[in-house]
Amino acid sequence: xxxxxxxxxxxxxxxxxxxxxxxxxxxxxxxxxxxxxxxxxxxxxxxxxxxxxxxxxxxxxxxxxxxxxxxxxxxxxxxxxxxxxxxxxxxxxxxxxxxxxxxxxxxxxxxx
Amino acid sequence: xxxxxxxxxxxxxxxxxxxxxxxxxxxxxxxxxxxxxxxxxxxxxxxxxxxxxxxxxxxxxxxxxxxxxxxxxxxxxxxxxxxxxxxxxxxxxxxxxxxxxxxxxxxxxxxxxxxxxxxxxxxxxxxxxxxxxxxxxxxxxxxxxxxxxxxxxxxxxxxxxxxxxxxxxxxxxxxxxxxxxxxxxxxxxxxxxxxxxxxxxxxxxxxxxxxxxxxxxxxxxxxxxxxxxxxxxxxxxxxxxxxxxxxxxxxxxxxxxxxxxxxxxxxxxxxxxxxxxxxxxxxxxxxxxxxxxxxxxxxxxxxxxxxxxxxxxxxxxxxxxxxxxxxxxxxxxxxxxxxxxxxxxxxxxxxxxxxxxxxxxxxxxxxxxxxxxxxxxxxxxxxxxxxxxxxxxxxxxxxxxxxxxxxxxxxxxxxxxxxxxxxxxxxxxxxxxxxxxxxxxxxxxxxxxxxxxxxxxxxxxxxxxxxxxxxxxxxxxxxxxxxxxxxxxxxxxxxxxxxxxxxxxxxxxxxxxxxxxxxxxxxxxxxxxxxxxxxxxxxxxxxxxxxxxxxxxxxxxxxxxxxxxxxxxxxxxxxxxxxxxxxxxxxxxxxxxxxxxxxxxxxxxxxxxxxxxxxxxxxxxxxxxxxxxxxxxxxxxxxxxxxxxxxxxxxxxxxxxxxxxxxxxxxxxxxxxxxxxxxxxxxxxxxxxxxxxxxxxxxxxxxxxxxxxxxxxxxxxxxxxxxxxxxxxxxxxxxxxxxxxxxxxxxxxxxxxxxxxxxxxxxxxxxxxxxxxxxxxxxxxxxxxxxxxxxxxxxxxxxxxxxxxxxxxxxxxxxxxxxxxxxxxxxxxxxxxxxxxxxxxxxxxxxxxxxxxxxxxxxxxxxxxxxxxxxxxxx
Numbered sequence: 001x002x003x004x005x006x007x008x009x010x011x012x013x014x015x016x017x018x019x020x021x022x023x024x025x026x027x028x029x030x031x032x033x034x035x036x037x038x039x040x041x042x043x044x045x046x047x048x049x050x051x052x053x054x055x056x057x058x059x060x061x062x063x064x065x066x067x068x069x070x071x072x073x074x075x076x077x078x079x080x081x082x083x084x085x086x087x088x089x090x091x092x093x094x095x096x097x098x099x100x101x102x103x104x105x106x107x108x109x110x111x112x
Numbered sequence: 113x114x115x116x117x118x119x120x121x122x123x124x125x126x127x128x129x130x131x132x133x134x135x136x137x138x139x140x141x142x143x144x145x146x147x148x149x150x151x152x153x154x155x156x157x158x159x160x161x162x163x164x165x166x167x168x169x170x171x172x173x174x175x176x177x178x179x180x181x182x183x184x185x186x187x188x189x190x191x192x193x194x195x196x197x198x199x200x201x202x203x204x205x206x207x208x209x210x211x212x213x214x215x216x217x218x219x220x221x222x223x224x225x226x227x228x229x230x231x232x233x234x235x236x237x238x239x240x241x242x243x244x245x246x247x248x249x250x251x252x253x254x255x256x257x258x259x260x261x262x263x264x265x266x267x268x269x270x271x272x273x274x275x276x277x278x279x280x281x282x283x284x285x286x287x288x289x290x291x292x293x294x295x296x297x298x299x300x301x302x303x304x305x306x307x308x309x310x311x312x313x314x315x316x317x318x319x320x321x322x323x324x325x326x327x328x329x330x331x332x333x334x335x336x337x338x339x340x341x342x343x344x345x346x347x348x349x350x351x352x353x354x355x356x357x358x359x360x361x362x363x364x365x366x367x368x369x370x371x372x373x374x375x376x377x378x379x380x381x382x383x384x385x386x387x388x389x390x391x392x393x394x395x396x397x398x399x400x401x402x403x404x405x406x407x408x409x410x411x412x413x414x415x416x417x418x419x420x421x422x423x424x425x426x427x428x429x430x431x432x433x434x435x436x437x438x439x440x441x442x443x444x445x446x447x448x449x450x451x452x453x454x455x456x457x458x459x460x461x462x463x464x465x466x467x468x469x470x471x472x473x474x475x476x477x478x479x480x481x482x483x484x485x486x487x488x489x490x491x492x493x494x495x496x497x498x499x500x501x502x503x504x505x506x507x508x509x510x511x512x513x514x515x516x517x518x519x520x521x522x523x524x525x526x527x528x529x530x531x532x533x534x535x536x537x538x539x540x541x542x543x544x545x546x547x548x549x550x551x552x553x554x555x556x557x558x559x560x561x562x563x564x565x566x567x568x569x570x571x572x573x574x575x576x577x578x579x580x581x582x583x584x585x586x587x588x589x590x591x592x593x594x595x596x597x598x599x600x601x602x603x604x605x606x607x608x609x610x611x612x613x614x615x616x617x618x619x620x621x622x623x624x625x626x627x628x629x630x631x632x633x634x635x636x637x638x639x640x641x642x643x644x645x646x647x648x649x650x651x652x653x654x655x656x657x658x659x660x661x662x663x664x665x666x667x668x669x670x671x672x673x674x675x676x677x678x679x680x681x682x683x684x685x686x687x688x689x690x691x692x693x694x695x696x697x698x699x700x701x702x703x704x705x706x707x708x709x710x711x712x713x714x715x716x717x718x719x720x721x722x723x724x725x726x727x728x729x730x731x732x733x734x735x736x737x738x739x740x741x742x743x744x745x746x747x748x749x750x751x752x753x754x755x756x757x758x759x760x761x762x763x764x765x766x767x768x769x770x771x772x773x774x775x776x777x778x779x780x781x782x783x784x785x786x787x788x789x790x791x792x793x794x795x796x797x798x799x800x801x802x803x804x805x806x807x808x809x810x811x812x813x814x815x816x817x818x819x820x821x822x823x824x825x826x827x828x829x830x831x832x833x834x835x836x837x838x839x840x841x842x843x844x845x846x847x848x849x850x851x852x853x854x855x856x857x858x859x860x861x862x863x864x865x866x867x868x869x870x871x872x873x874x875x876x877x878x879x880x881x882x883x884x885x886x887x888x889x890x891x892x893x894x895x896x897x898x899x900x901x902x903x904x905x906x907x908x909x910x911x912x913x914x915x916x917x918x919x920x921x922x923x924x925x926x927x928x929x930x931x932x933x934x935x936x937x938x939x940x941x942x943x944x945x946x947x948x949x950x951x952x953x954x955x956x957x958x959x960x961x962x963x964x965x966x967x968x969x970x971x972x973x974x975x976x977x978x979x980x981x982x983x984x985x986x987x
Contacts, residue, residue, distance in 0.1 A: 025140075026140065026144050027148070043144060044171055044172060044174075047172070048174065048176065051176055052176075063139070069150060071142070073139050073140070073142050073143030073146060074139055074143065076139075
């Protein structure tokens with residue numbers, strides 16, 4: 001991944017984190033993604049992406065309280081940083097600009 | 113998802129994850145995997161969940177999760193290592209007593225290890241100088257005879273050798289050797305006895321003995337050719353330039369065709385000369401001797417094969433089986449099998465009869481290795497025990513190190529470095545001890561000093577270093593684990609929290625083990641010695657006192673008899689073929705009336721004086737009558753009582769006068785004697801007969817009554833010189849002969865005795881260390897007890913009590929165990945055993961316990977007597 005460009009899956013993960021607000025930890029992210037994107041999401045993949053995004057500065061994380069269901073291990077909750085947020089906004093702007101210059105007839109009948 | 117976490121993922125997989133995963137990622141990742149695991153337990157069951165967990169753990173092994181290996185600066189490593197050395201040395205210096213106990217104990221045990229390594233290294237080098245070392249095989253025979261255990265022989269028949277040379281493919285060269293070539297060589301007016309072998313022409317193709325002159329291809333090709341060693345040539349010709357000259361053996365002239373360098377001492381084949389075996393072939397053919405080429409004449413001949421590079425020994429062995437199948441006569445009950453034995457297994461190998469040269473049983477090496485290992489383990493226990501016992505003093509250091517940032521692994525390594533360092537110091541001391549005990553070891557067996565040097569080669573030193581490292585690690589691993597586990601917080605806050613006493617039992621077990629071992633060794637020595645002296649003093653059923661056996665070495669008995677009978681000290685003279693009861697046996701097949709019923713009978717050829725001279729008790733019939741001069745009549749035998757039972761010959765009186773046949777020669781029983789022990793004591797009494805045979809006598813048995821033995825021996829020697837100026841006088845007293853028969857036994861007792869001494873020293877050193885430690889830690893307690901009025905006696909008892917129980921436990925384990933070991937295993941095959949009594953079992957144990965008590969009391973008495981004012985006043 002070069003520069004500040006977001007990959008498709010990275011963007012999805014970040015959007016999920018934003019949607020989950022303060023409850024965003026790896027397993028929950030997987031579950032939510034699976035539900036909305038409708039595809040099988042592997043923990044390993046999500047984990048690697050989270051790790052990469054954090055090192056890029058888009059995410060920050062804190063450890064929560066230990067819980068019983070995880071063998072006493074604490075969860076790591078992720079939050080978007082400002083850089084992360086602006087990267088998402090930027091990505092969305094790019095898309096919208098592109099959408100705006102697409103003539104209507106191209107997607108005629110597909111979008112209402 | 114509210115289920116109880118009763119199921120756990122596989123522990124090893126968790127450990128693996130903990131090991132490789134970066135600490136900052138670990139907790140979260142572990143939690144995730146456990147969460148999924150629990151979910152899978154619900155959905156798919158425990159097995160699937162575990163499997164998924166394991167797979168996930170392995171899948172998460174990715175660059176970003178894996179710890180970076182610590183690439184520390186080399187200088188930093190060096191500093192750390194230097195610190196380990198420094199603290200090790202300081203620690204050594206601080207506890208001089210403990211350090212010397214450790215170093216001394218390890219050194220003592222390692223000296224045995226070094227000896228064993230040097231011994232095995234020497235043996236492994238045997239015969240390795242042959243260029244085809246790993247391609248040379250010997251043909252060994254296995255003798256099957258109905259009703260008997262198979263006999264394993266290193267020898268084979270000449271016929272086998274010839275058939276192999278003619279018809280077995282896949283062999284580069286085969287050499288046939290016959291060992292019956294010890295002759296007197298005459299050169300001009302000089303006559304010298306030389307030990308030699310007959311060998312076939314390709315001897316020098318199979319073996320790499322260094323031929324100095326002569327053509328290796330042809331030196332042994334022509335009849336009447338002889339190859340001399342340098343030493344033999346020097347003795348005969350005063351020069352090694354002997355090729356082309358002639359020597360005489362009896363009336364036959366031989367030509368020296370070559371001179372060979374003396375066989376190296378690490379060759380199992382030793383000779384002073386080689387004769388071309390074709391000489392014997394021609395001679396036997398001329399005299400129409402059937403025995404020479406008989407399939408069952410396999411006692412004196414050896415066949416060695418050189419296989420080509422990448423040869424196939426299995427294929428050759430199959431060919432050998434085929435030959436044996438053709439040659440074994442189905443009508444004969446005896447059958448022979450042939451097997452290949454690689455040259456590397458000849459010297460250290462299975463026990464075989466008729467070995468050609470130096471040989472050590474594999475089993476013996478195993479036993480020695482086992483014993484040496486046990487002694488070394490014992491010394492390692494000392495180290496372990498003392499280190500852990502002193503943990504109170506070291507644990508602060510460990511605590512500080514950990515607080516400052518040392519990891520568990522580093523502490524572990526530090527203690528390992530320390531123990532290896534001590535082992536390193538010990539091995540230096542052990543080497544000096546090894547040099548000191550080496551001559552003693554070599555003198556245990558005359559063959560050792562003849563063939564072994566125990567001078568380590570460069571590689572052997574490498575093994576010494578490895579031994580030191582191994583012992584160091586073995587000794588240090590337990591303390592290292594123990595110290596690396598110490599929790600710094602606990603140690604620094606309150607040292608008494610340290611769970612030291614968890615290991616008290618381990619220490620007790622180790623001490624008990626050491627002493628049980630020492631007691632085992634001691635009992636083994638006393639039982640062994642009892643059996644040895646029992647064997648020497650056993651009443652064999654005839655007289656052996658003051659009988660001197662002279663080996664006549666081929667001289668006519670009458671001549672020698674006349675010469676020695678003039679000496680006044682000689683009060684009786686008889687002659688015999690062999691000396692019974694010292695392990696030598698001669699047997700022949702015997703039949704009575706039924707021609708199909710035969711048995712082996714052991715026999716000795718004697719003259720008419722033998723039985724009275726040896727006080728054999730005649731119970732029926734009479735002794736041999738004095739021989740009519742020059743008679744070669746051998747038709748009379750005297751048998752033992754037991755022999756009568758075999759053929760239903762009735763009572764001794766009835767048996768006299770009956771006829772037997774020995775090897776198809778008719779003989780008449782003229783007397784019956786009481787049974788006696790004609791073999792060594794590990795064998796039962798079998799059938800035995802004395803046969804009068806004036807033609808087959810090799811020894812003169814003199815009854816000696818002398819006040820001054822050296823003078824008598826000198827006179828006898830002078831008498832011998834008159835008859836035979838060439839061969840040295842060879843005579844031994846019967847009792848000495850018996851002692852030599854059991855010499856192997858005494859060698860083993862010596863070795864075990866030495867090991868017993870070492871084991872006791874090591875165990876006592878360790879015990880001393882433990883006692884010093886205990887008394888020191890309890891110094892204050894003892895002083896207070898004393899102030900409160902305890903007597904010295906009570907204090908000594910108080911301090912010694914714990915150790916006393918351990919010693920008693922050691923005795924209780926060791927005594928029955930050793931007794932069982934000897935009764936059921938070691939002496940199980942010995943027919944006549946000395947009774948093992950109270951003394952043998954308990955004297956050894958008590959002496960060990962006595963030594964231990966000495967070590968204990970030396971310390972406890974000192975402490976108990978100490979003035980309490982001094983100890984308590986220091987505060």
